[in-house]
Amino acid sequence: MDDVDDGTRLGQVLLRLKAALRDAEAERQITKAFGDELIALVPRLRRFARLRTGSEAEADDMVQATLMRAWEHRSQFQAGTNLVGWLFTILRNTHLNQRKRRRREVEDVDGLFAGALSAAPDQEHRIALFELQAALDALPAEQRETLLLVTVDGLRHDEAAEVLGCQVGTVKSRVSRARERLSATLGLA
Structure with a gap:
């Protein structure tokens, strides 16, 4: 986590994740090794995400989504298997899902498309x-x-x-x- 600023959204997520990992470890939901390795892999995940997106902000969002999914599905991870592969698969799938979603979005930098979609007020009709x-x-x-x-x-x-x-x-x-x-x-x- 050496190059993640605590003031960023990803930094805040990592701080909360570390606390959750400590709690989960205390409750014996996960092993210490799982938590340590998960946090240690963040720089590698960020590098891979930057390669896929070309954007630092998008990469951090992808890593954040990956960590959240990994946390939500931590019970599905089997100790002794490849955590790196599991996390990179989650990251890759997150990226592919975001790309699919973006294909359906319409880029409207100047607002012309949105302006054409405006509707007349309908309050009177609703009343x-x-x-x-x-x-x-x-x-x-x-x-x-x-x-x-x-x-x-x-x-x-x-x-x-x-x-x-x-x-x-x-x-x-x-x-x-x-x-x-x-x-x-x-x-x-």
């Missing part, structure tokens, strides 16, 4: 939708169900009557009353 939903919820269940079958699902009155098991006139009456109540509740009458 109106909430008010409509509240007014629908306030209707008696038969009226609400009948109104939705006819207006939203597009059933004809005779089809709705068949679904509901009632007369066509009952459907027409329920739809009419529901519309009147909605109009009054929403202030449209």
Whole structure:
């Protein structure tokens, strides 16, 4: 950890990781050798990450992600096996996953693409939708169900009557009353 500044994000992660390693060792979750070797491999991981990314900041982020994954999956590591290979595999997979993710991202340095994606304010529409939903919820269940079958699902009155098991006139009456109540509740009458 000789070239990692404690003030950087990676340095802070290493300090927390060291503390967690000490605690895990005290609780016999890991061996001292595992913790020591893990910390000792950080400079090699950083070198490999820099080769893959070409960026010191990206490399440190990759090493940080690698250490976090190694810590999360420490129970999967089998003592006596190759810790170096295990960590470098995690680092390589982390890098490949980041590259896949970046391929789906759109670079927009000047903000032109983001500017084209802007949407008109929709607060009024949301408020109106909430008010409509509240007014629908306030209707008696038969009226609400009948109104939705006819207006939203597009059933004809005779089809709705068949679904509901009632007369066509009952459907027409329920739809009419529901519309009147909605109009009054929403202030449209």
